Amino acid sequence: MTARDRVPRPLESLRSQRWFASEDIRGFAHRQRTQQMGMRREEFMGKPVIAILNTWSDVSPCHAHLRDRAEAVKRGVWQAGGYPIELPCLSVGEVMVKPTTMLYRNFLAMEAEEQLRSHPVDGCVLLGGCDKSTPGLLMGAISMDLPTIFCPAGPMSSGRWRGHVTGAGTHTKKYWNDLQTGKISRDDWIDLESRMTRSNGTCNTMGTASTMTSIVDAMGLTRTGASSVPATDSGHPRLASWCGSRAVEMVWEDLKPSDILTPASLRNGLATYMALGGSTNAAIHLAAMARRAGLGLTLEDMDAAAREIPVLANLFPSGEYLMEDFYFAGGLPALLARLGDRIDRSATTIEGRTLGDAMAGAECYDDDVIRPMENPVIPLSAGRTLVLLRGNLAPDGAIMKTSAADAARLRHSGPALVFEDPGDMARRINAPDLDVTEDTVLVLRNSGPVGGPGMPEWGNLPIPTKLLKAGVTDMVRISDGRMSGTHYGTCILHVSPEAAVGGPLALLQTGDTVVLDAEAGRLDMDVPDAELDRRRAAWQRPASPYTRSFTALYQRHVSQAHEGCDFDFLEGTDPVPEPPIY
Numbered sequence: 001m002t003a004r005d006r007v008p009r010p011l012e013s014l015r016s017q018r019w020f021a022s023e024d025i026r027g028f029a030h031r032q033r034t035q036q037m038g039m040r041r042e043e044f045m046g047k048p049v050i051a052i053l054n055t056w057s058d059v060s061p062c063h064a065h066l067r068d069r070a071e072a073v074k075r076g077v078w079q080a081g082g083y084p085i086e087l088p089c090l091s092v093g094e095v096m097v098k099p100t101t102m103l104y105r106n107f108l109a110m111e112a113e114e115q116l117r118s119h120p121v122d123g124c125v126l127l128g129g130c131d132k133s134t135p136g137l138l139m140g141a142i143s144m145d146l147p148t149i150f151c152p153a154g155p156m157s158s159g160r161w162r163g164h165v166t167g168a169g170t171h172t173k174k175y176w177n178d179l180q181t182g183k184i185s186r187d188d189w190i191d192l193e194s195r196m197t198r199s200n201g202t203c204n205t206m207g208t209a210s211t212m213t214s215i216v217d218a219m220g221l222t223r224t225g226a227s228s229v230p231a232t233d234s235g236h237p238r239l240a241s242w243c244g245s246r247a248v249e250m251v252w253e254d255l256k257p258s259d260i261l262t263p264a265s266l267r268n269g270l271a272t273y274m275a276l277g278g279s280t281n282a283a284i285h286l287a288a289m290a291r292r293a294g295l296g297l298t299l300e301d302m303d304a305a306a307r308e309i310p311v312l313a314n315l316f317p318s319g320e321y322l323m324e325d326f327y328f329a330g331g332l333p334a335l336l337a338r339l340g341d342r343i344d345r346s347a348t349t350i351e352g353r354t355l356g357d358a359m360a361g362a363e364c365y366d367d368d369v370i371r372p373m374e375n376p377v378i379p380l381s382a383g384r385t386l387v388l389l390r391g392n393l394a395p396d397g398a399i400m401k402t403s404a405a406d407a408a409r410l411r412h413s414g415p416a417l418v419f420e421d422p423g424d425m426a427r428r429i430n431a432p433d434l435d436v437t438e439d440t441v442l443v444l445r446n447s448g449p450v451g452g453p454g455m456p457e458w459g460n461l462p463i464p465t466k467l468l469k470a471g472v473t474d475m476v477r478i479s480d481g482r483m484s485g486t487h488y489g490t491c492i493l494h495v496s497p498e499a500a501v502g503g504p505l506a507l508l509q510t511g512d513t514v515v516l517d518a519e520a521g522r523l524d525m526d527v528p529d530a531e532l533d534r535r536r537a538a539w540q541r542p543a544s545p546y547t548r549s550f551t552a553l554y555q556r557h558v559s560q561a562h563e564g565c566d567f568d569f570l571e572g573t574d575p576v577p578e579p580p581i582y
């Protein structure tokens, strides 16, 4: 029996009825105040209330169209006999938010959960898509466990500059390096600024945004294929309207995230992650989401999936196309079809049917953009979406994306050049007398969840200018921070435990030999244990300048990267009492 066959739940069982149907003075106030906004009694009484959690803001170009989309969602809710209420939520637009949106992902997760809990809400549509907004909204909604649809913002249109394809993020870095080495002029650089990103919508590369929206799509949390619909396509407002209508049906069916998120849907998400050549950031967000759903997910699980499934989506930064090409090639359903029996088609989706039914008839229309298993973008032997590393530098793990790295550097041994923080790095890295060669291992510490704070995307350390000018394009780089999903390079990320809490990365010194063996999954420093013990005894935890504020709370409660960087008091599935209404 599918969710669509369920007997509709009785009206009295809806949460919103506690607000609107009660005969006491509070019930009067709730009805009175709703009518104060011009609503007729019959427009909201006896109807499922659908919250639209909207992450629109004036500083998030990725979400600039979500104001309009909220109207389309409302249209769908009315159409299906519900009552829509729009609740603004933190926008967490990448790029503008400092030090990093990751610092505020948990803030959004808390906000989403508490918005749903404190208001008369029966179900919700989540409007987001820029990197942290997807996991942030969903972590909160998973914990609240009301009927939920995620409506992805959609990728921006493809970009071109002087005949060349430009992908958001990926090509910014490329042209920046070209500017440093004189391949393009300052005037070219200014011209590029206005031409690279042509429309609203999330990054058009396989960065964190499309990685996360595609994964949650495969996990059944939106209409199958929704993550591939371009932000500017007329199909996008139609999708939003559909989400509104479907959310109302889901309330009657009582179809909740806990019905959707199962070990099978998680495996589907992992398989999709790997076939996309997705962002390293997903490793953190998936761990956090899984823990909220009461599902175990370790870095070993992710590494195992990556060993089986090669990169099939030929998208930047691992490949050479953009999200619009992916959409026209058949989008996510085509990729799922390519994955064959690695996708569990019996998993339930928010459509109230199986993923197999939802993706039935999916076809690929461009074999170069979405490759068959026999002809991957990168064979497993040459590069994977995720490689787990362990060793005396990262006892709890570190990860790298070898599909976006220089294959020649995946077994490497070289002297460390350690930067204490990004300020130290900015001061020294381009000094003409810096003692560095292309074999040096660049290290940045104090960029983890506690140290950053918020684990900023500083892990794609810049190549020193003098090496760039000598033609060096990649080096082995290590940090306890993250890297933008749109970037590439031999970057070892998420070293856990991080330096700021006393992880071994804190003990590494410039000149120590670092040994990387990606195939063997090893990351070590060649320093005798006795010497490490001596350094550990002398180590002092850096004082935090944050004695108050959200950041202080964050530093006290955030977990390490391999655990998902959630707050200790938000993880798990313990029930939270419904708010009393008196």
Ligand code: FES
Pocket: 062, 093, 094, 095, 129, 130, 131, 168, 201, 202, 203, 207, 209
């Ligand atoms: Fe928003 Fe890339 S900056 S998705």
Ligand code: MG
Pocket: 094, 131, 207, 208, 209, 484, 485, 486
């Ligand atoms: Mg990003």
